[in-house]
Each structure stands twice: as structure tokens, then as C-alpha cells.
Amino acid sequence: MYADKVRDILTQHGRLSSPVDQLQDTSDLYNAGLTSLATVGLMLALEDQFNIEFPDNMLSRKTFASIEFIVDAVQKLVDK
């Protein structure tokens, strides 16, 4: 359920070099052109969309490494 919204946000804010619909849930987003600076915009859009706040310990490179990881993180924070 979250995956679709996350994919939308990635399309708008991820600044990837491949179209998001060509990526699998497990595809490495950094290999698809995601930069660490772009993760900031991603994070802000996710916080806004899901009304969550990413704590420091969830703000590592790994959190945004794939759509699957992002969805996991969002799930955890929404369930809090």
C-alpha cells in the first residue's frame, strides 16, 4: 500500500536517472542515480506525505537504498 505513494514521491523528488516504473522494489536506488543530497528532499516529502518524522538513527544511507527499505521505514514510523 505504501509502495505506490513511495514510488510517486521518488518520481517527483528522487531525481533518478531511470524511470521509477522500471525499478524493482529491491533495485539499488543509488545505482539508479540517487545522490545523498537528493535523499534530503525525499525525506521531507515522505515526512509530509505520511505525517511522520524520521529520527536520527533512521537517517542513514541504507534507509533510502531501495523502495523496499523506504517502505519498511515508513511502515515503522506510521505504526508508532
Add this chain to the structure above:
Amino acid sequence: MQPLRQQGAATEDFSRLLDRVHEISRDVVMASARDVDRDARFPSEGIGALKELKLLSAYVPSELGGMGLDVVQIAKICEVLGQYDGSVAMIYAMHQIQVACLVHHGLGSSDLRTYLQQLVQQQRLIASATTEVGTGGDLRSSVCAIDIREGRFQLVKKAPVISYGAHADDIMATCRRSVDAPASDQVMVLARKDSYTLEPISGWDTLGFRGTCSSGFVLTASGSAEQVLAIPFAEILSQTMHPYSHIVWGSLWLGIATDAVNHARGFVREEARRNPSIPPTSSLRLAEVSSVLQGMRNNIAVAVTDYRRMLADGQHDVFSGFGFAIRTNNLKLASSTLIVDIVSRALLICGISGYRNDSRFSLCRHLRDAYGAALMVNNDRIMNHNATMLLTQREG
């Protein structure tokens, strides 16, 4: 990256080494500084003297024949050189950044270990081609790509600046991992002089750091695929190139600022001797600038010792976190601003003597070099990066 606990030279040995650095700086570096600056020529005498002291391999671990100095000691050498000639110090500092990339990230390759041994024996000078025509000062983006076939690489890169490129023995360049890779998927490759050509595209006639000869070139290189570092450039940048650069640059800028204040102190002392019972007005200005210089010095000292500790701890997470990147950027922003402030204050103290090119209190080259600090990478670009990253930080 494995935890790196550089032995560092023992205090006494290092102290003796620093004395030697001061000696060659007075005898050789300073003697040619005006010529180098006036003609914007490569300071071959000064670099030659550094080679004689085996300083180009100072950061190479002792098991590969280097001095095995640690980053605190390398920074100190940059500071001392900065007191005598900003261009010599800058060339030395930039070379050290490349050596650090190899030492931190290349020791897993036997080819690169062999290269480092050659660097020690031959005192090879390494230049850097990170910026590129079309990407501006954005180091994390490349247009050119490396093409690897049958164990050999080919690369063509249009670099707007390669400091001392024409005088280096080898050049390390960044590029996309392959022809299909996105702009930010980068690797770093070591190009050897016997297998690259440089076609000049722009010169270097600037206000300061004139001896760095940072002309632009088209670099056409080939070589063994073993010369491509296995670690992604993104990691090399966050763990080594970014912090190391701002530490060694900050240190040499501190050296320039220190020399300027030394000039100011000498000038005030002469004034005071003329009227021993009445302190000259300039002595108050000296007191002010002494405080500002201490701030610059302490800021850098904390950053360098922190970095040495982080290298020894080897915790990857800290290096890739925004907090560390923000602090590193803040170091650069402060150092590049303070150097202009300090040299300007020293100029006011020394007055016309400082303003003359031909007086022993001259601060002209110091001031011209000082203005370069805020532009290499432009502080506004850095400030914007910090502005973005700070959005993710909670309380400090």
C-alpha cells in the same frame, strides 16, 4: 575502509623534521617565492627541496617505505610551508590529498601498493582532475566515463583546472563507472604519465596561488584496469577527499595567516622600540588579530585531531553522515573567511610597508593568495549544501 591507525612519527623525530622544513623553506622556497608568483611558474626549486626530504611520501605507511606520518603531522607541514609560500604549500597539500586516497582506499590492490612504493622511491608528484567542463564545481557528478575492455581502461576528460597538471608525474581523475552509469555513479582512476596526454585548453593567470599552475587540459589516458580504485568515489570523497582537503587547505591558509601576523608583530615591535614608554596604536590591533588567529588555529586543530581519531575508529557510518559533512564544510567556510580577515588586519597594522611589494613587511602576496580560499570550491556552493543537509539534523 579499515581502521587506520597511522603510527605517526615520534614527537622528537617530527620536531627535527619540522626544523628541516623550516630550513629548506627559508633557503629554497622563500628565495624563489617572488619569481614563482610574478611569473606564475611552477616552483620547481621548492618542490625539489621537498622531494629531497622525501616529503612527498610522508603519508605512505612505513611498511611501504614511507614516513608513515599521521594526518595531524601532514597538516602541520602544510601550515609551515604556508608561512613561506602559499603556492608551494598548496601543491604539497593537493598532492597529499591524492596520496591519502590511495593510502585509505587503495591498499587492497597489490598494483596500487607497488605504485606507492614507486612513489616513495621516485618521489612521484600526483595531480588531481576532479572538476569537469559541464559540471562546474560539483565533484559528485561526472560527464566523462571510463571504458574498460580486456583489462585496460580508456578515459578522456575535459578538466577546467588541473593544478600543476603539466608538472605532475601522475594524475588521479574521477569519472562515471561506465558509459551507461548515471552521473553520480563515479570511480577514481590513477593515470600514469607515460600513458596520458594533456592538451591545454586554458591558462592560469590569477590574482593569487599563481605558482599552482592550475591550467585546464583535456586529459586522454589509458592503463590497466587495476589502476581504477575499487571503492566507489562517493565513499572516497566522504571518508577521505572531502575532510582531508579542507584540513590541509585550512592548515596552509593558517600558515599564510600566521606569517602575516608575524609580519605585523615585527612591525609593531619596531614602532614600539622607537618609543618604548608609549605603546603604539597598532599594538591594540595586534592584540585583536592575535585573538582571531587563535580562533582560526583552534578550529582547525579540533577538526584534525577529530579526523585522526575517526580514522583510527574506522566507523563508516560517521563518515557518511550529514553531521560530519556539515562540520567539514563549516571548517572550510570559517578558515577561508578568517584568512582574509587576518591578513587584512595585518595589512592595516603594517600600513604602507605591508602594501609595498618590495618591503620586508610586504603582505601583498599573502593577501592575493588569501582571496583564493573562498573560491576553491566557492563558499556559496558549500553553504547551499549545508543548507540542504541541515534540514535533516536535529539538535546539535
